[in-house]
Amino acid sequence: MKEEKNFFRSRHWKVFLVTMAIALPIFVLSTFEDLFLILVVSFTLTFILKPIVDYIENLGAVRWFAVLLVFTGLGSIVVLVIFLLLPVITTQVSQISAAFGKDQLPKMLNELSTQISFQVPFLKSEAIREQLNSALIAFGNAAGSTLSSLVGTAASLMIVPFITFFLLNDYYSMQKSFIRNMSNKYFEMTLNILNKIEDQLSKYIRGTVTESAIVAVLYTICYFSFGINYATVLGMIGGITNVIPFAGPFIGAIPVLLISIIQFGDLSMLPWIAIITIGIQQIDQMLIQPAVFSRIMDIHPLTMFIVILVGNETLGVMGMVLAVPIYTIILVTAKETNWGLKNYRITQV
Secondary structure, eight states: OOOHHHHHTTTTHHHHHHHHHHHHHHHHHSSSHHHHHHHHHHHHHHHHHHHHHHHHHHOOOHHHHHHHHHHHHHHHHHHHHHHHHHHHHHHHHHHHHHTTTTHHHHHHHHHHHHHHHSTTTTHHHHHHHHHHHHHHHHHHHHHHHHHHOOOOOOHHGGGGGHHHHHHHHHHHHHHHHHHHHHHHGGHHHHHHHHHHHHOOOOOOOHHHHHHHHHHHHHHHHHHHHHTTTTHHHHHHHHHHHHTTTTHHHHHHHHHHHHHHHHHHHSTTTHHHHHHHHOOOOOOOIIIIHHHHHHOOOOHHHHHHHHHHHHHHHHHHHHHHHHHHHHHHHHHHHHHHHHHHHHTTTTTOO
16 A cells, blocks of 8 residues: 555656646547647748747847737738749649549540550450549548538638737747746746757757658659649648558559550659659668757657557548657657656655
């Protein structure tokens, strides 16, 4: 009985309680997918923009004006980028839609099935055409469902700028209010945990955005060099899907393959698309990630793999994307709580 009492007063038990206090709210919020996504995007933007707001505030501006200035600057950049890229993207998207029109698709399937049958004689063109048609119908249904979901999600995300504004404006006051409610003996430890979580997440988010942008540029250059149409749109898709661990590069390669089939009428670009995808992933893993992240994510590859699988089982694609940062929050909380309880001598058991 005495050992049981000592355990519930021990450092390990307190580490467990603090970690659960962080992990459980995240798990509960994740069941409300739209709300969870809004909060994730808002906090992501907050961590990206906060250093800029802090810098302007340190120059002497009041915080609300610094936030407003950053929002104005960011909005101007977004408008400029849209103004420059929208005509290109709109043109390419309309051309892609036309390429998948009712008249073009059957013709493309006939030509492709005939060529495959010619190269592989024991495969009949009719069977190949039926399989290709079924695959394209399934892909079209999935794409349509995804697009409808994205439209609904985009409508929900309209509230993100308002939440982000208040998070940036009241960031330190909310932090002080949270810490003020802590017992004095836990003050330093709590502040240390919050600072470490903020530091790790800020580096991870900024690193991920930078990595995706570089990968998107590399894909665009490669597709353009090989003469594949709509290189800008396809490169952006490759950069965006790159944030999905493991499966992202292959998901991004599917529309490239479909466009190349329509453009060239055969599978001649398949080897080159595979080489581009694998080559850029090797560059990403060997050069971009080490340079951008600089060892900020001290996680064993096997642990990361398991964490991502768990994320996929719980939240699907969004879970795969958020698995590593959520794991980082829980891991930092556990490590820093253990360190704080030990070094600040809050408990000696």
